[in-house]
Structures are given as C-alpha cells and as structure tokens.
Amino acid sequence: MxxxxxxxxxxxxxxxxxxxxxxxxxxxxxxxxxxxxxxxxxxxxxxxxxxxxxxxxxxxxxxxxxxxxxxxxxxxxxxxxxxxxxxxxxxxxxxxxxxxxxxxxxxxxxxxxxxxxxxxxxxxxxxxxxxxxxxxAQVKPAMAIAEGQFSDIGNINIKVDKKSGENGEHLTGVTIHKKSNLGEGAKTVIKSKRGELISSEDSNLLQLVLIDGYYYEDISPKDYRARQKLPFAKVFFKKYNINIDLSKLNMNDGLDDEIKNTNTMLKISDLRYSLDSLSKTYKKDVKYFSDYTYNRYGLTSDYNVDTTKIKKPKAPDLISILSLDSQQRVLEVALSDATSIKQNFDISEVGFQARQKELNSFEYxxxxxxxxxxxxxxxxxxxxxxxxxxxxxxxxxxxxxxxxxxxxxxxxxxxxKKFAQESGVTPLIGALLSSIILTPxxxxxxxxxxxxxxxxxxxxxxxxxxxxxxxxxxxxxxxxxx
Known part of the structure; x- marks a missing residue:
C-alpha cells in the first residue's frame, strides 16, 4: 500500500x-x-x-x-x-x-x-x-406491576403497596379490581395482606397466590327493587389463587404485527423456501376457489357467445308465466343470492389480497x-x-x-416497499426504486x-x-x- x-x-x-x-x-x-x-x-x-x-x-x-x-x-x-x-x-x-x-x-x-x-x-x-x-413477563413477571399504582393485566386491575424478593415476586398490600365479563365495570374487589407471583419460562400462565384477605363481590338480583339495597357477598380466605394469561402482558398491536411479519427474521435461503411454499398454497387456494365458484354458481368468464345469432324466444319466458306475487318472490330470492355471492367475493378478495401482500413482503x-x-x-x-x-x-x-x-x-x-406490498409494482422494482433514481x-x-x-x-x-x-x-x- x-x-x-x-x-x-x-x-x-x-x-x-x-x-x-x-x-x-x-x-x-x-x-x-x-x-x-x-x-x-x-x-x-x-x-x-x-x-x-x-x-x-x-x-x-x-x-x-x-x-x-x-x-x-x-x-x-x-x-x-x-x-x-x-x-x-x-x-x-x-x-x-x-x-x-x-x-x-x-x-x-x-x-x-x-x-x-x-x-x-x-x-x-x-x-x-x-x-x-x-x-x-415470563423472565420477570413482576415488572408488569408497579408499586403504589393500578396496573392493567387482562381483565384485572392490580395495585400493590410494596414489592420485594430477587425478582419482585413477593407482594405486600394487594388490591385487585376484577372486571365483569358483561361490561358492567369492576364488580369484584379482592384485598389481601400478602401475595406471591409464581411463574415459569416454559409456561404462559402466571399464578398469583394471595394470603390472608377478603373477597368482595356485588350481586345483581333479577328483581329491580332488590338492587336498590346494593347486596354484596364478602368472603374471608387464607389462600386464594388467580391464574393470569402472560400473553396479555406487555403486548401491543405493533408487536402483534411484528410477530406476524416473520420475513424479517429469515435468511435468503429460508425466505426462498417460505416464498415457494406460500406461493404454491396461494395458487392452490385460488384454483380451489375458482372451481368452487364455477360449480356452485355456474360462473365463468369464457362464454364466447355470438350475440348476433341469438334469436328472440317465440314462447313467453318463465317469469312472465308466474303470478305477480310469485314474480316478486323469485326476484327477491335472486337478489338475495346475488347479494350473498357478492359478499362472498368481497370477503375472499380481502383474504387473497392479504395473502398476496404477505407474498410480496417475503419477496421484497x-x-x-x-x-x-x-x-x-x-x-x-x-x-x-x-x-x-x-x-x-x-x-x-x-x-x-x-x-x-x-x-x-x-x-x-x-x-x-409499501407500493410493492400493495402490488402497485413488482417487489424487485419496489426494492430497486431508490437505486434506480439515485444511480444516475x-x-x-x-x-x-x-x-x-x-x-x-x-x-x-x-x-x-x-x-x-x-x-x-x-x-x-x-x-x-x-
């Protein structure tokens, strides 16, 4: 040199x-x-x-x-x-x-x-x-629970006064508001002096063990007049277990999308293999849908009909033979079938577009x-x-x-990238677009x-x-x- x-x-x-x-x-x-x-x-x-x-x-x-x-x-x-x-x-x-x-x-x-x-x-x-x-949450489940404030975990709202232990698994002064499945707010309150979080990295369940506490639950009688008395049930317990789904901890929509978009985690060899498998499955499903549509509804785009050779029927058509009430019912059924077919096509189109977008993402x-x-x-x-x-x-x-x-x-x-995913251009052109513009x-x-x-x-x-x-x-x- x-x-x-x-x-x-x-x-x-x-x-x-x-x-x-x-x-x-x-x-x-x-x-x-x-x-x-x-x-x-x-x-x-x-x-x-x-x-x-x-x-x-x-x-x-x-x-x-x-x-x-x-x-x-x-x-x-x-x-x-x-x-x-x-x-x-x-x-x-x-x-x-x-x-x-x-x-x-x-x-x-x-x-x-x-x-x-x-x-x-x-x-x-x-x-x-x-x-x-x-x-x-599986590595350190207590991280989802902050001291002195309520934290949302699935269908429960939990607050603890103090956390201790190597991973914060020992809880003191636990208050839980359990939400109703009927959308009526928190109708159950659980208070306990102590609690412990037990989890395993191999399991998606987190066990919350509560010790020495009370379980309060509002009761809604069928009789409206009885509701005005605000009845409730109160139970004292020495030990009470609650299982929490860890998949509800620390999850958001962005992470869900990232987990679905596995193309970012694959090498070129893996991407080619996945793309080949997805393409074959996609083509197979398209062919199945087209065959099903033809057999179910008799639809095809290959009629090749010469309209000049069509002659007007000499006899009256079938609909004119029916009474007015029958004609109306026939037309309603035909309209219902057509609407059903269109909805089926719309739903299938959305599904096929999503799968095509996935294919484009892998190729891109x-x-x-x-x-x-x-x-x-x-x-x-x-x-x-x-x-x-x-x-x-x-x-x-x-x-x-x-x-x-x-x-x-x-x-x-x-x-x-966005244009290629939406099939506006091929994935190759979408990836090379910036290079094509800036190379000159x-x-x-x-x-x-x-x-x-x-x-x-x-x-x-x-x-x-x-x-x-x-x-x-x-x-x-x-x-x-x-």
Whole structure:
C-alpha cells in the first residue's frame, strides 16, 4: 500500500468511525424513546436493558451505515478539496479516480460485509428482539406491576403497596379490581395482606397466590327493587389463587404485527423456501376457489357467445308465466343470492389480497438485503464526488447535503416497499426504486468530479418547479388585474 493510499484510507476511516458512533448513538436513543413505555417503571435491571438494546441494535445498521458512508465521504473529500490537497495531488499527476482506488476497495469490502450482516446477523437479532419483548413477563413477571399504582393485566386491575424478593415476586398490600365479563365495570374487589407471583419460562400462565384477605363481590338480583339495597357477598380466605394469561402482558398491536411479519427474521435461503411454499398454497387456494365458484354458481368468464345469432324466444319466458306475487318472490330470492355471492367475493378478495401482500413482503425482503449492500456503494459515489465539488468540509454544509440526500433515499425506499406490498409494482422494482433514481445522480457527480468540473447544473431538477411557480404567479397577477 502506497503512502497516498494509506493517508487517504486513514483520513477516511477516522471520519467514518466518528460519524458511525455518533449516528448509532442517536438512533439508539430513538429506539429507547420508541419503546420507553415497555422499559420505564418496570424495575428492569441494567443487564435486561442492555440485552434489549443489544437485540435492537443490529436492525439499525441498514439505516446508519449508508448515512455514515455518505456523510463521511462528503466531509473527507470536502476537507481535502478545501485545504487544496486535491490540487497538490493533481499537480503531482494523481487523478481523482486514482485517489478513489483504495477507498473503493474498502467500500466494496464493506458492502460485502453488510450483505452478510443483513442476511445472518439482523434476522437472528430480530428474532431474539421480538421474543425478548414477548417474554419479558415470563423472565420477570413482576415488572408488569408497579408499586403504589393500578396496573392493567387482562381483565384485572392490580395495585400493590410494596414489592420485594430477587425478582419482585413477593407482594405486600394487594388490591385487585376484577372486571365483569358483561361490561358492567369492576364488580369484584379482592384485598389481601400478602401475595406471591409464581411463574415459569416454559409456561404462559402466571399464578398469583394471595394470603390472608377478603373477597368482595356485588350481586345483581333479577328483581329491580332488590338492587336498590346494593347486596354484596364478602368472603374471608387464607389462600386464594388467580391464574393470569402472560400473553396479555406487555403486548401491543405493533408487536402483534411484528410477530406476524416473520420475513424479517429469515435468511435468503429460508425466505426462498417460505416464498415457494406460500406461493404454491396461494395458487392452490385460488384454483380451489375458482372451481368452487364455477360449480356452485355456474360462473365463468369464457362464454364466447355470438350475440348476433341469438334469436328472440317465440314462447313467453318463465317469469312472465308466474303470478305477480310469485314474480316478486323469485326476484327477491335472486337478489338475495346475488347479494350473498357478492359478499362472498368481497370477503375472499380481502383474504387473497392479504395473502398476496404477505407474498410480496417475503419477496421484497430477499431483494432488500442486496439493496442494503448496494446502498453503501451508491452513497459513496454520491458523497465522494459531491464533497470534491462543493469543496467544503467540517460539519456545516456537508451535513445539510447528506441529510437531504439520505432523507430522499429513505423516503423512496419506504414508498417502494409499501407500493410493492400493495402490488402497485413488482417487489424487485419496489426494492430497486431508490437505486434506480439515485444511480444516475452518482454517475453524473462522479463524471463531473473526474473532469474537474465544479459547475454542477441541477436545472433539470429545478426547472419544472420554476415553471410551475411562474405559471402560478402569472395567474395570480392576472386575477389581481381583473
């Protein structure tokens, strides 16, 4: 390795490492903020929080790494150009593409590592992360119960004065409001001096053992006048057991969706296998539904009827033979059958669309792993020439350019994913949409930097917007004159 290559690589790596650490820390803070409701006030120790963040961290890499490459490239090459180091290199006969040689090798190796990381580490971490969130209550069941305040767990509302024990399993001063299944509010109150939580990681049931307490229950007599006396039952107990479904603890709609979307936990080989199985099942169900529909209702789209050869019936049709009452009944039955058929079709359509969306998600996940790796190369060939052109290093203007480009890149990626899932485009096009749009920009900037042409013209982007603004202003002027 020559001195120039070593110098450029060292300069780039110092900036790259610093930017990566800062951005990763920012995204970690964002993750903590997103899941603060699952972490705050639940007596989780440092080790548990560290595991939570360790499982959540790998899936941040596809967002942090391209932005890091882009920002560090702009900053490094902008700083070299600002300090006239590029001018010195060119005077010594070193071209711009020669300065990129060692960094291209590094970025290419980084892209390969990113692909293997996205294909192996991220799916494993996602699996561990989702299951860790799902099983938090099994690992430490007392975390769902906060001291001195009521906590909702399934159909009960529980408050404890104090928790003790290694995992907070020993409770003191327990008050429980049990909700009625008929939607009449809490009609049962249980109070006990002590309690204990007993659970197993292999079981979905949490046992709450209450000791020395009272069981109060409001009674609703059938006679309305008797209800005015507000009767209730009171029972003293030495020991009372309550079984709680752990699946109701620490669960939310977002987690339910993540558990269903298992494509994020699979490698490419597993995704291909799952996609093949789901596709075969989907096609089989579609064929079954079409055969059933034809046999049940006699519907088909392949009539091939020549309407010119249809002759009017000489005899009156069947409906005209019936009486008016019979005709009305026949038409009502026909309308009911048609409505039933339409509802059946609508329900089936929703089901098939959901399954098609699942298929698209699995296929998109395969291409996404390649796009993550290509994103590093793409951001480098945008950032490096852009830094050389704007000739500005540091944390000012480069951050503005980097954030604008990355926000656009991330927005197009998100849009392409949603569009592909809804079958608006193929999953391949949806995954490559951002690359298709930004690759010409990377080629354009690289060509300008190689030719040492700093006159970058973005009129092809801004010109349409300028014409629209001029058109709006002309219309406003004419309206004011009139």
């Amino acid at each position: 020559k001195i120039l290559d070593r110098y450029l690589l060292k300069t780039y790596l110092i900036t790259f490492t610093s930017v990566f650490v800062i951005l990763f820390f920012i995204f970690i803070l964002q993750t903590v903020w997103l899941f603060i409701s699952e972490l705050a006030g639940k007596d989780l120790d440092i080790f548990m929080i560290f595991k939570f963040l360790a499982f959540a961290s790998p899936k941040l890499v596809p967002m942090v790494l391209p932005l890091t490459v882009l920002l560090s490239s702009i900053m490094t090459f902008g700083d070299l150009a600002e300090n006239y180091e590029f001018a010195a290199m060119k005077s010594a006969g070193v071209s711009f593409q020669r300065t990129l040689k060692m960094l291209i090798i590094f970025i290419f190796g980084l892209s390969i590592c990113t692909f293997f990381f996205a294909n192996n580490v991220i799916p494993f971490a996602e699996y561990k992360f989702i299951n860790f969130r799902k099983n938090l 996940s395969i291409y996404e792993k390649f796009v993550i790796a290509y994103g590093c190369l793409l951001m480098f060939f945008i950032g490096a020439p852009l830094g050389a052109i704007i000739r500005k290093g540091g944390l000012g203007l480069p951050i503005v350019f980097a954030m604008l480009i990355f926000i656009f890149f991330h927005f197009v990626n998100t849009f392409g 920009l990377a080629i354009y900037l690289t060509k300008k930097a190689i030719n040492d042409n700093g006159d970058v013209n973005f009129d092809f982007i801004t010109e349409p917007f300028r014409k629209i603004l001029e058109f709006i202003q002309r219309n406003k002027t004419q309206q004011n004159v009139n």
